Amino acid sequence: MAVRWRDLDAFNHVNNSKYLSYLEEARLHWMMGVPGQGMDDHVAPVVAAAQLNYRRPITWPAEVVVELFVERLGNTSLSIGHRIVDDEDRSIVYCDGNVVMVWIDRDSGRAAELPHKVREACSR
Template identity: 80%
Template structure:
């Protein structure tokens, strides 16, 4: 993923809020590969928690690589670990942490079971 000029803050590095945008984009790309995408008229995922460790600033111009992995698979939630590294040097770690996604019933707003397609994709 390319770092965009508009992602920079007054200190000429990527603003901390943009890290969340990068992670969201990576999760969306992953979800597009899941049959049914884990959402339908009845259920959809929401971010319940996000934990980011900012290890070093990302400067422009850079390309970053985002790796996602399953840390925990629950009944209604999924904890997705993440790493943002330099695309040319994977030893340069910019950020790590995790995001908790909870599937909710669109009608009630209550937690709903993980869709089978999501569970299968996480166990593959």
């Protein structure tokens, strides 16, 4: 993922809010590979929590890689661990942490069972 000039703040490094955008983009790319994208007319995922540990600033120009991995697979939720690293030197970690996704029933707003296709995609 290319760091864009507009991602920078007044201190000439990537603004902390952009890290969340990078993570969102990576999760969406992953979800595109899940049949049905883990949602339908009845259930859909929502972000329930996000934990980001900012390890070092990202400056421009840069190329970063967002690594995603399953930390925990629950009945209604999924904890996705993440790392944002330098594209050329993966030992340079800019950020790590996790995001908890909960599947909800669109009608009731209550937690719904994790779709089988999502559970299957997490097992690969």
